[in-house]
Amino acid sequence: xxxxxxxxxEATRTLKSALRAAVxxxxxxxxxxxxxxALPKRIQRSGRLLDAAVAESLVLLQYIRADWDRxxxxxxxxxxxxxxxxxxxxDLECLRAPxxxxxxxxxxxxxxxxxx
Numbered sequence: 090x091x092x093x094x095x096x097x098x099e100a101t102r103t104l105k106s107a108l109r110a111a112v113x114x115x116x117x118x119x120x121x122x123x124x125x126x127a128l129p130k131r132i133q134r135s136g137r138l139l140d141a142a143v144a145e146s147l148v149l150l151q152y153i154r155a156d157w158d159r160x161x162x163x164x165x166x167x168x169x170x171x172x173x174x175x176x177x178x179x180d181l182e183c184l185r186a187p188x189x190x191x192x193x194x195x196x197x198x199x200x201x202x203x204x205x
Contacts, residue, residue: 097136105133118157121150 111117
């Protein structure tokens with residue numbers, strides 16, 4: 090049985106911890122770790138069975154990685170744009186009205202009109 094080989098089990102344990110670390114560092118999508126943890130324990134603990142499972146779902150994993158890479162790139166671009174916008178000096182003078190009493194005539198009347 091492939092899962093009984095201690096060297097094989099140690100290799101899969103290091104793979105699992107490396108995958109957890111890569112997800113924590115945001116180098117790999119979290120879906121890969123969820124996929125790995127959803128595999129049956131027999132497959133998780135056997136390097137040969139794990140290689141077979143990866144080979145069968147390689148296209149799906151590549152698609153997920155590509156989609157995740159695109160999302161990460163978009164997030165990095167958004168963060169860079171935000172950082173550039175925060176670095177620009179703000180011109181608050183444009184918010185100041187040229188005549189502060191210009192809006193006093195609009196809205197509800199505050200005083201009643203005198204009677205004629």
